Amino acid sequence: MIEVISAGLYTTIQDQGRCGFRNIGVPTSGAMDMYSARLANALLDNDVDAAVMEMTYYGSTLKFNADTLIAITGANCSITLNTQAVKMNAVTAISCGSILKIGSTVKGVRIYMAIVGGFNYPKVLNSRSFYQGITPVSQIYKGDRLNTVNQCRSIINRSSLKVNNSHFDDQTINVTTGPEFRLLDKINQQILCTKTFRISTQSNRMAYKLEINDNLTKTPKTKDIITSCVQPGTVQLTPSGQLIVLMRDAQTTGGYARILQLTDNSINRLSQKMAGKLIVFNLKD
Amino acid sequence: MSLPLIFENFGAHAILISWPNEINESIRLDIFNFNQKIHRLIPDYIIETVPAYCSLTIFIKVKVDHHELINKLKKLYHHNDDTTQVPTTIWKIPVCYDLEFGIDLTRLAQIKKCTTQSIVELHSQALYTVDFLGFLPGFPYLSGLNPLLHTPRLTKPRVVVKKGSVAIGGKQTGVYPIESPGGWHIIGRTPISFFNPHDSQPSFINPLDKIRFQPISKTDFDYIKKQQKYKIIKVLQND
Numbered sequence: 329m330i331e332v333i334s335a336g337l338y339t340t341i342q343d344q345g346r347c348g349f350r351n352i353g354v355p356t357s358g359a360m361d362m363y364s365a366r367l368a369n370a371l372l373d374n375d376v377d378a379a380v381m382e383m384t385y386y387g388s389t390l391k392f393n394a395d396t397l398i399a400i401t402g403a404n405c406s407i408t409l410n411t412q413a414v415k416m417n418a419v420t421a422i423s424c425g426s427i428l429k430i431g432s433t434v435k436g437v438r439i440y441m442a443i444v445g446g447f448n449y450p451k452v453l454n455s456r457s458f459y460q461g462i463t464p465v466s467q468i469y470k471g472d473r474l475n476t477v478n479q480c481r482s483i484i485n486r487s488s489l490k491v492n493n494s495h496f497d498d499q500t501i502n503v504t505t506g507p508e509f510r511l512l513d514k515i516n517q518q519i520l521c522t523k524t525f526r527i528s529t530q531s532n533r534m535a536y537k538l539e540i541n542d543n544l545t546k547t548p549k550t551k552d553i554i555t556s557c558v559q560p561g562t563v564q565l566t567p568s569g570q571l572i573v574l575m576r577d578a579q580t581t582g583g584y585a586r587i588l589q590l591t592d593n594s595i596n597r598l599s600q601k602m603a604g605k606l607i608v609f610n611l612k613d
Numbered sequence: 614m615s616l617p618l619i620f621e622n623f624g625a626h627a628i629l630i631s632w633p634n635e636i637n638e639s640i641r642l643d644i645f646n647f648n649q650k651i652h653r654l655i656p657d658y659i660i661e662t663v664p665a666y667c668s669l670t671i672f673i674k675v676k677v678d679h680h681e682l683i684n685k686l687k688k689l690y691h692h693n694d695d696t697t698q699v700p701t702t703i704w705k706i707p708v709c710y711d712l713e714f715g716i717d718l719t720r721l722a723q724i725k726k727c728t729t730q731s732i733v734e735l736h737s738q739a740l741y742t743v744d745f746l747g748f749l750p751g752f753p754y755l756s757g758l759n760p761l762l763h764t765p766r767l768t769k770p771r772v773v774v775k776k777g778s779v780a781i782g783g784k785q786t787g788v789y790p791i792e793s794p795g796g797w798h799i800i801g802r803t804p805i806s807f808f809n810p811h812d813s814q815p816s817f818i819n820p821l822d823k824i825r826f827q828p829i830s831k832t833d834f835d836y837i838k839k840q841q842k843y844k845i846i847k848v849l850q851n852d
Contacts, residue, residue: 347660347661347672348660348661349661349750349815350661350663350672351661351662351663351664351745351746352746352750352751352808352815352816353746353747353748353749353750353751353752353790353816354750354815355750452810452811453810453815460791460792461749461750461776461790461791461792461793461808461810462750462791462810463810504622504624504625506623507621507623507629507631554634554635554636554665554666554667554668555665555666555747555754556629556665556666556667556668556670557623557627557629557663557665557668557670557747559623559624559626559627559670559672561624562624579747579748579749580663580747580748581663581665581745581747581748586623589623589624590624591624591625592625
């Protein structure tokens with residue numbers, strides 16, 4: 329069991345997501361940066377779908393009431409165990425009574441903590457990922473007690489992994505065309521694929537809003553469509569010219585034009601971009 | 614039916630099938646039947662499907678070749694297996710239209726220059742069709758709203774709309790299955806839960822089912838709400 333001394337800015341439990349219920353409007357959810365979540369589980373030799381903690385911009389302070397092993401991945405931040413510094417992207421042994429402090433992110437947005445065996449929340453509709461209205465809890469708060477699967481395992485690997493910096497630094501977001509891309513004229517298609525866009529502060533697990541980083545260029549405008557399916561990674565364009573990238577908690581259907589679709593890894597990368605950061609879409613054939 | 618469909622990739626995990634770009638019942642029935650056929654005949658290729666007004670999106674398993682599946686789907690669409698069907702379920706949904714729940718009824722009556730009672734009558738007399746589900750878990754897109762009740766959405770959406778709220782937005786009406794933000798005009802509340810994540814079938818309604826709203830008193834609302842399992846009245850057309 330883990331006691332939450334402070335929760336951090338926005339902390340949830342996530343796994344690889346909820347499949348099979350989109351036809352009744354259930355979002356897929358799951359870790360925003362699947363790459364980092366999988367890495368944390370892989371370090372501990374957990375199942376790929378084991379539930380991890382997802383922290384946003386500022387991490388939690390936790391008190392452990394049992395010996396265990398953890399691994400922290402994702403956004404770069406300072407971590408201490410009692411008073412000692414803890415390495416990211418590595419397995420850390422925790423002894424009963426220890427206090428782990430995860431600080432604010434220096435590079436990236438989302439921090440992942442996996443624990444040996446995974447966090448033990450009941451699955452709702454095949455997933456442990458928090459979502460308001462589906463899981464009984466939708467956020468972790470101060471004073472919560474987190475259940476874990478009690479598993480003893482010795483440290484498998486003491487070395488830390490090197491994560492490629494491009495995962496956090498690269499401005500390139502790879503996309504394929506969306507169903508309504510062909511409705512834009514050539515000039516606007518070109519604007520989308522060459523201009524730099526800035527991530528708005530109005531960005532969360534549901535969607536990222538983008539602003540064009542150039543006062544001279546007008547964002548393309550388009551008409552609404554007859555409501556149809558959308559998915560994580562769909563780039564929508566509203567009639568007023570607002571660009572919205574749907575993320576893991578996105579609704580299943582929408583009425584805005586779907587002009588681009590992010591690749592899986594680009595969804596992971598985008599989820600680690602802080603508000604204010606710049607991106608460029610790279611259209612792949 | 615045999616309509617000119619467009620099959621295309623929608624990212625790496627989905628195929629989007631588009632029907633002619635219009636909203637009508639014969640297209641939705643064609644989508645319904647094609648969707649059933651896909652689930653019945655090629656379940657091994659798919660993870661899930663999402664029907665909408667004039668599209669069907671198929672989320673496919675990782676190892677499935679898109680090109681090969683598109684060819685298979687094209688053949689399947691034209692394959693007649695005489696199992697096409699028209700859903701015939703009508704759900705009678707109790708709704709309490711008291712002003713305590715219908716917080717926008719008075720304002721709506723002012724806009725429409727009529728009484729709140731006539732809004733309730735117009736809303737509860739119609740037979741609605743479930744076009745598909747989306748927007749929120751268990752949220753039914755309903756068509757069939759009397760044009761007299763068509764009302765533009767609120768310019769500033771509410772931060773919280775209570776679960777069970779029955780509302781009007783644009784040309785549509787619907788039920789909020791979970792608490793959520795929302796920009797529709799709230800005219801009543803149902804004690805029936807439209808989304809039950811712990812049930813094996815979290816949503817009891819299916820696309821093309823029909824819904825009729827039945828006005829009930831606050832006393833009935835409280836009574837139904839208290840029952841652990843309320844048996845929703847399901848009737849079959851032509852019964």
